[in-house]
Amino acid sequence: MSKLQPQPWITAKKQPLANGKPERRQPTSIPQGGIRWAGLARWLHLYLSVVSFVLVLFFAVTGLTLxxxxxxxxxxxxxxLKGKVNPxxxxxxxxxxxxxxxxxxxxxxxxxxxxxVSEFRIDDRECSLSFHGPGYSADAFVKRSDGTYEVTETKMGLVAxxxxxxxxxxxxxxxxxxxDIAAVFMTLVSVTGLALLLVLKKRRVSGLGWMLLGAVVTGLAYWLLVV
Structure with missing residues (x-):
């Protein structure tokens, strides 16, 4: 009996030569540079998305409520409110x-x-000053003659x-x-997502097509609804 020959590599292909005898071809390797860039883009996109998740979600939801x-x-x-300061x-x-x-x-x-304190105005008769914060304002008027004052405080709800x-x-x-930090994170997430798309050959054309479609739809919405 003849000895069993070792099996060829699964990824290897046999290319026929001119004399009819097959020749074993080594499997095609992916350039190491492409692997490194794909891994880096995937890593950055993943962890930037996780770190900025709360910020992105906050600005997305409040964009709707706004x-x-x-x-x-x-x-x-x-x-x-009423009272009196030291005259x-x-x-x-x-x-x-x-x-x-x-x-x-x-x-x-x-x-x-x-x-x-957003402003503090002074004239001959009174002083006026305003306090402002998110969903909050207080306007005070102080008489210069005796130091008495009146304050109107306004507190708005959580959505405001x-x-x-x-x-x-x-x-x-x-x-x-x-x-500013939220804007930088959202920009980096978008850029690394695009970089990841570009290194994926099977998804590159379709992904860029969908991106172009989104840009066109956005431009048309602005042109038809705003301009």
């Missing part, structure tokens, strides 16, 4: 004699006013707070950094 604020019954509470803080006719810091800190401590956070309205520089 566009349809009338869907929500967001109760607004308005409160009128020396507002005495005199010169605007430079008004103790702005003392007035602001007194109103915060007495009535637990929130937000940042979330909408202001989405817009970055009266949120301060710290939250502005959060919005």
């Amino acid at each position: 566009n349809h604020a009338d869907w929500f019954d967001d109760a607004t509470v308005t409160t009128d 020396r803080w507002v005495a005199g006719t010169d605007t430079a004699t008004v103790n702005k810091l003392a007035i602001v800190e007194y109103l915060r401590a007495t009535h637990q006013l929130k937000g940042s 707070v979330l909408n202001d956070l989405h817009k970055g309205r009266d949120t301060g520089q710290g939250w502005a950094w959060v919005i």
